[in-house]
Amino acid sequence: MKGAKIARKYLGGGDLAALFEAIENEQKNYNWVVTDHDFFTREEPLKQRLSWTGVFFTGEELTELFVPRRRVTFIDAVLSAYPKEIPVRELQTYKLPEWQSPGYWQEDLELQTPQAVMELVPWDGYELLFLSRRDGLVDSFLRAFPQALDLGETNRRENAVERRITEIFHRAAKERGILLTEKTEKYKYSVFQSLCLKGDEENLEVTDEEIGAEVEKLLRGL
Template sequence: MKGLIINKMRSDYFTNMSEVFNLLPEEELNFMWLISNYECNIYPSEQIPFDKDYVWMKGTELKEILNQKEIMFIWGNFTSYSSDTELKDVLKYRLPFADGNKDLWRKDIQLSNPLSNTELISWDGSVFLALSKNTSIIELLKNNYPDNEDLSRYNSDID
């Protein structure tokens, strides 16, 4: 498990998820994505509405929606699952969340859901966290966002 804390995005604001999804490899975009605990500056469509606890959709569809409008995700968890994972199995676990989630700030980082592959988190419009079983996703983000720090190392400084 690898994790990053990213302190500066390319955009002038946190967190422009279209920027992130445009970097992801096709393999990751073909997964199913759960968006939970989200708060945005605008709610772009019925696919990502104001009043839902979560949204479940394929990554390619999500990328398309994110590229239609500039959406600032102040809070939000974007969690990927292999394409054969069923929503009913995902929902057996607590929905991933950022606000108040102390587990994100422990040295031994873990994904919020054991069935997931990657978790991308907008934290209070001020930092971006990335956790993944796939180290190439973390390396890709590290190479594209030079103002980053290993999340385990960062968390060991605050324990």
């Protein structure tokens, strides 16, 4: 199981069309179910078709939404690919995937339904996540887009930084006699944002000294 993530601006105007090209149109060999989606389209029939969650598309139909022109923009969604031999009624027995699944940020990636082969996740309007049991498809995508990041490796590094921030934050709060509540715990995430997130880029090469200085600045304001 491998995954990748990329800022959607790097995919160009065709959006998912660029991913389809990178994986040599393998999406056509599967059936797809679209869930938990927020979208925009000017086509009224398409708007009606997407008016509920769990919408079925063949691979050919999904491709036509983006090639030769983009007919719909998914702001948030999960697009799950399944082998064509699986009956639609069987897919209806699974819990519907959600784009905010915490599983996307684990070091050991998982798809949300056991029979899925791929998941495409337009995430919060600006990122695209691509997970697949077929590692070679993700490798092809990473080669086609140098701006894309290996999702599992990035999660591992991000989680390691967050653990260091938590340790330093807890230690500094204890020294200052600050009670750690659910509310104060949330402040540590602003340390990660300040140090590690610069627009679409991530800087995970932060030192304990940098973390400590940012934590001290934060705690002085509490």
